[in-house]
Amino acid sequence: MKIFVGNVDGADTTPEELAALFAPYGTVMSCAVMKQFAFVHMRENAGALRAIEALHGHELRPGRALVVEMSRPRPLNTWKIFVGNVSAACTSQELRSLFERRGRVIECDVVKGYTSPRLSGIGLSCWVL
Missing domain, CATH: 3.30.70.330 (RRM (RNA recognition motif) domain)
Structure with a gap:
């Protein structure tokens, strides 16, 4: 399952740091960090759903509450x-x-x-x- 993680400080956040944050909820297949967001791929749907519930609003950095939700494909022609x-x-x-x-x-x-x-x-x- 692909998870979108918003409000990430891309300059200071590493894929390894995000993987460690999500690991207690299931197997992390990969992490990609962009400037203000990231994607985390988890093997099990149940673990991904637990991670979304537990980590949405979590402050990885002071004053930066993460937005954690299932990744949605971009609507066509938008x-x-x-x-x-x-x-x-x-x-x-x-x-x-x-x-x-x-x-x-x-x-x-x-x-x-x-x-x-x-x-x-x-x-x-x-x-x-």
């Missing part, structure tokens, strides 16, 4: 868009409404605490048809 530097006063519904002027929004998540050398604060991550 684009994932990230918009940074969004005001903290802006709601997800306001952002969704803005993007729905241009097309159907499949999924829309407000990402808080996103930081990089050029972007900070709150961002929007959405799938758009």
Whole structure:
């Protein structure tokens, strides 16, 4: 089973560290760490489901609660868009409404605490048809 792990500090988190975090729940086949997220492949579905339940919201680094969920394939004919530097006063519904002027929004998540050398604060991550 492929597990998505979001809000990962890719600069400081290693695949070995993630594998050790997930190992108590079952056999970890592989781990891949990107900039802000990772994928963990586990052999047993039951162990993967236990890991998702136990580790969602876990702070691997102080102030960085992990988002742990089953990996979902990207919907066909969609684009994932990230918009940074969004005001903290802006709601997800306001952002969704803005993007729905241009097309159907499949999924829309407000990402808080996103930081990089050029972007900070709150961002929007959405799938758009």
